[in-house]
Amino acid sequence: MxxxxxxxxxxxxxxxxxxxxxxxxxxxxxxxxxxxxxxxxxxxxxxxxxxxxxxxxxxxxxxxxxxxxxxxxxxxxxxxxxxxxxxxxxxxxxxxxxxxxxxxxxxxxxxxxxxxxxxxxxxxxALLARAAALADPRGGRPLRFTRLTPVDRRHAAHWERVHAYARSVCDLGTEAVPLIVGPLTELLAGAVLQVFPNTAVGHEPALADSRDATHSTAVRATAYIDDQAHSDIGLADIADAAQVTPRALQYAFRRHLGTTPMTYLRRVRLAHAHTALKAADPVTGATVTRIAAQWGFLHTSRFSAAYRAAYGRSPRDTLHG
Incomplete structure (x- = not known):
């Protein structure tokens, strides 16, 4: 990205x-x-x-x-x-x-x-074709949208949430760092394929994806995330590093770690933000908002809530402690 x-x-x-x-x-x-x-x-x-x-x-x-x-x-x-x-x-x-x-x-x-x-x-x-190939790596069918409207009301509501997030990122203007814009691009492409009927995305798990959802897959993926959390990575990048499809990757995390790849990525980035807050000096201009944004957290209030849940104190207390 x-x-x-x-x-x-x-x-x-x-x-x-x-x-x-x-x-x-x-x-x-x-x-x-x-x-x-x-x-x-x-x-x-x-x-x-x-x-x-x-x-x-x-x-x-x-x-x-x-x-x-x-x-x-x-x-x-x-x-x-x-x-x-x-x-x-x-x-x-x-x-x-x-x-x-x-x-x-x-x-x-x-x-x-x-x-x-x-x-x-x-x-x-090209972005949609890449997302379609990841969603259906064995299909080989050209991507074609079969209807102009969402699958149903539930899918339309999902697009509303994605749309609201996209607007909030755009409102940041030039402050929107790559850790936010990159994943948003993948999110938009994936959401379009899920929300609007098309020839690439089905809803039944493939046998190969289930077979590839091993403990070794989860280990390879977590090692990649731990090493690249500072970079603009998304689900597709993690799946490529683990040498499986995104769907198999999600199955592996759910089966062996009880979470999702992106939740694990956010947890790792939260830990890095915690380290940065402890090392930062507010006298030099360091702020919670800036450190949170550097690690991909767009909303300061949500970052603060996640931080308090993980560390039992506010990020501001850590910064000024």
Whole structure:
């Protein structure tokens, strides 16, 4: 994963021509847009990271577009207004509260919106293909999304939680360190494959994955985590190091350690943060927030709760002790 920071930016305009240019630059589509009546404005906030982009859009006037095939996927969360999408035989009309695929890789699409207030996460096809290969290493089937909407309400709710986390990371702006942005990218790709019906992800455990979930697998994985906890690693990296699939890795941790690989990684990083707090001098500018972020903990309050549960005192007490 790249360590490129997230860079937030915002554009506002009342001009339909300017709005069309902004949207075309963001999505590569041919847009038509109308000037906004008095009191309104097009607003586009965007955060471009190494392997994903997050955008929030307020589009108060009717807008339409057509798009040639491109190698990216866009997941839209509609907060207000109405939208329509057409991807060949797949099409749908959406309202406030809906989550849907606004574009899928390799297909032309068209659509329209009225009084839209939405957010969108864009992921490249290569990232999704990598996640699909890890999820189904023996399948060999091309990745194709078979529906524009989530599997069910439970999966839609899962995307809401992932979306909220992505937004909170983007809000950090340039403070979003690689230990946070890298795993988030993998999380987004994995969540898309779990939430939206596709040809790559099934739900039945493979026999080989169960067979590979050995104690030796868990040992190899924990040794890798212990050695690389300071690096931008995720589930796929740990599985590669243990020479098994991510699913087999999860089975091994559950079976032999009673936890998950990512929970174990967080525990190791918490221990490193504990060591850093004990060694730090607040006089030099060291803070709990900075040390927590260095070890991949985005929310200081959650870090403090986890730290207190593990060490019986607050991280601030350790820093100033």
């Amino acid at each position: 790249s360590g490129k920071p997230v860079r937030p930016a915002e554009a506002r305009t009342r001009s339909g021509d300017e709005a069309r240019s902004l949207m075309q630059a963001a999505y590569g589509r041919r847009f038509t847009a109308q000037d906004v009546p008095r009191g309104g404005a097009y607003v586009i906030r965007h955060f471009d990271a190494a392997h994903f982009a997050y955008r929030e859009m307020v589009l108060p006037a009717p807008l339409a577009f057509a798009k040639e095939p491109r190698d990216d996927l866009v997941v839209v969360r509609l907060a207000a207004g109405r939208a329509r999408r057409v991807h060949g035989r797949q099409q749908g009309t959406f309202a406030a509260g809906d989550v849907f695929l606004g574009h899928v890789p390799g297909r032309p699409c068209s659509g329209s919106s009225v009084d839209l207030h939405a957010s969108a996460i864009t992921l490249p096809e």
